[in-house]
Amino acid sequence: MSTEVRSGVTPRRPPPMAPMGGLRYGLVLLLVAIGLGLLGGRIAILHVIDRPFLQGQGDARTLRTDTISAHRGMITDRNGEPLAISTPVVTLWANPQELPVDSIQRLMLARALGVELDALNERVGRYGEREFMYLRRQMTPEAAQRVLDLRIPGVYAQNEYKRYYPAGEVTAQLLGVTNVDDAGQEGLELAYQPHLAGTPGQRRVLKDRRGRLVRDLQLLREARPGGDLTLSIDQRLQYMAYRELKAAVTEHEADGGVVVMMDARSGEVLAMANQPSYNPNNRAGIDPRGLRNQAIVDVFEPGSVMKPLAMAAIMESGRFDRDTVVDTSPGWMRIDRFTIRDIRNYGELDMAGILEKSSNIGMSKLVLELDDPVVPDLYRRLGFGQSPETGFPGESTGSLPAPVRWSRSQWAAISYGYGLSVSALQLASAYTAIANDGVRMPPSLLRLSEPSSGMPVIEPDVAHDLLRIMEESVQPGTGGRRAGVAGYRVAGKSGTVRKTSASGYQQNVYRSLFAGIAPVSDPRIVTVVMIDHPRGGEYYGGAVAAPVFSRVTGNALRLLDVPPDQRVR
Incomplete structure (x- = not known):
């Protein structure tokens, strides 16, 4: 007899489980398959298709150039x-x-x-939305x-x-x-x-x-x-020129000044000093006047320092020589509506006397005897009215009017340095023609491996005669005597020019200039000095600019080991 019968209890059987419908089962499998497919597809996209982009983005956050x-x-x-x-x-x-x-x-x-x-x-707040x-x-x-x-x-x-x-x-x-x-x-x-x-x-x-x-x-x-x-600059000469210029500007209570020193044989600029100046290592409180390189950028009427150059043109004309005598009496002359004057009546003067006394009358009478525009033509060959071509930003060409329908007063004025404008660098370059047998050396701010061949602009005999004439202008007893250098022969010319304004020439406002060459026996240096508006009581070029020339040139000759002239006059 079975167990169930013996116990007398009939056991309850669990209800049979309902079988899962085929549709629901298939749907679940489909969803799982889709999920796996999407996941696999995304992995494939990230690893294959988007890999370069993602790698680039990752590198951008770690790799830098x-x-x-x-x-x-x-x-x-x-x-x-x-x-x-x-x-x-x-x-x-x-x-x-x-x-x-x-x-x-x-x-x-x-x-x-x-x-x-x-x-x-405040700055952090202002840049708060930026990353730099x-x-x-x-x-x-x-x-x-x-x-x-x-x-x-x-x-x-x-x-x-x-x-x-x-x-x-x-x-x-x-x-x-x-x-x-x-x-x-x-x-x-x-x-x-x-x-x-x-x-x-x-x-x-x-x-x-x-x-x-x-x-x-x-x-x-x-x-x-x-x-x-x-550069062509010699730092020793630059320091010395700047020191002497600054001392002169202070002594004469001037607005400023310039010194340009050139090698007469090569045209290289050995020193170029400006006043006022500024400290480029600390530019706080800069005086705007000190920013300009006045020696190249600024121009001015040169006045009497042009007389030797005008005289070179006059002598080249063949009408006059160094022994020509001009009667400058009575010390003034009327041309057109203007009166030209000398400081006093010098009477008869030869060429050397005209330069020594700086006679405006003598120069005017000589140039008015000429029919051809020989003076402005020579000025142009000397580089006036043209770019110095140094490459310096803002370099000035100056002004040299074309001699078309000039009045007699204009012809006279240009012979003694009025009616045109030049820079100190142009003036120094022009003087190299007198120092270098008539060959003008173009200025260079860079050291030259080989000297420039230069440009012949003055006849050599005329340049030699003119150098000797200019030497007489700096002898004891002359207006340029303070330009003398112990042990060396010096040739040069001073100038004193009234400054102009919008209303014309100003009263008692001058520029003092001196341009010179040394040593005369074998010229090595050309130096131009300009002092702007000296107020210390003296204003003539021979009293203000000539002493600066003497100190700068004398020190330079000794620093460069230039031997003294064989014959000192």
């Missing part, structure tokens, strides 16, 4: 002494969105940067490292270069300056920007999310430094 700064070329004097060099500096920048809002950290950052906390917070702002540019590496040592999030460093000028104000107007991005803005820095500027390099680096360098991966392009520039 950094710029390698290239230093600017050095500017040196003719002897290799540095006049402009680039020094390494560090620029600090920040991501405003990463900078901490903690006031203590902000205060530490402000103090390290040397700024007020309020000013820093400068904190401080061109810091010394030591000062920048003190800021970086604070380890403040969002603060980064960038290596750059800054221009430094060892000679400071002595060469400021000639060299010019660069801006905060180390690009030339003035002077030779601007003129030779393509040559001096380096070519930055590039490298691929790995950085963390805070922009810190993890690994240097690959050099893409090497940085190429800028080319060096060798």
Whole structure:
């Protein structure tokens, strides 16, 4: 008998399970299959189709292409002494969105940067929606490292270069300056920007999310430094010329002045000093007048320093020679509506006497005897009214009117240096023709590997005669006697010119000039000095500019080891 029977209990059987419908089962499988398909498809898209994009995005957050700064070329004097060099500096920048809002950290950052906390917070607020702002540019590496040592999030460093000028104000107007991005803005820095500027390099680096360098991966392009520039300037002569010019401007309470010294044989500019000046290494409170290189950019009526050049044209005409005598009595003459005067009645004067006494009457009578425009023609051959072609930004051509329908007074005025305008550099270049056997040397601000051949503009015999005539103008007892240099023979001419304004010539406002050559026996140096508006009581060129010429030229001859003349008069 079975167990169920023996117990007398009939067991309950579980209800049979309902079989899953085929439709629902198929739907579940379909959904699972679709999910797996979508997942697999997405994986395939990420790994195959979108891989370059995603890899690029990832690299952009870790790989960087950094710029390698290239230093600017050095500017040196003719002897290799540095006049402009680039020094390494560090620029600090920040991501405003990463900078901490903690006031203590902000205060530490402000103090390290040397700024007020309020000013820093104001700048951060202004750039708050951006990812870049400068904190401080061109810091010394030591000062920048003190800021970086604070380890403040969002603060980064960038290596750059800054221009430094060892000679400071002595060469400021000639060299010019660069801006905060180390690009030339003035002077030779601007003129030779393509040559001096380096070519930055590039490298691929790995950085963390805070922009810190993890690994240097690959050099893409090497940085190429800028080319060096060798000037014709002799730093020793430049310092000396600047010192003497500054002392003279101060002594005579003048508005400013210029000294230009040229090598008579090559045309190279050995010194070019300007007053007022400025310190290019610290440009705070710059006097705008000190920014211009007056020797090249500014022009003026030259006055009596043009008389030797006009006399060269007169002698070349064949009508007159050095022994010609002119009666300048009674010391004045009426031409057209104008009266031309000498300081006093000098009576009869030969050519040397006309230059020594600086007779306007003598020069006027000589030039009015000529029919041809020989004087303006020679002026043009000497480079007046034309660009000096030095490449200096803003160099002036001056003004030399064409001799068309000139009145007699205009012919007379141009013979004693009025009615035209020149720069000090043009004047110095013109005087090289007298010093160099009639050959004018074009000016050069760069050291020349080979001297220029020059341009013959005056007959050699006339240039020799004129040099001797000019020597007599600086002998003891003459107006130019203060230009003399002990041990050397000097030739030159002084000039005193009334300055002009919009209403005409000004009363008691002058420019004092002296242009000279030394040594006469074997000319080596041409020097031009211009003092603008001296107020110290003296204003004649022989009293104000000639002493500067004497000191500058004498010191230069000795520094250059030029032997004394064999015969000193």
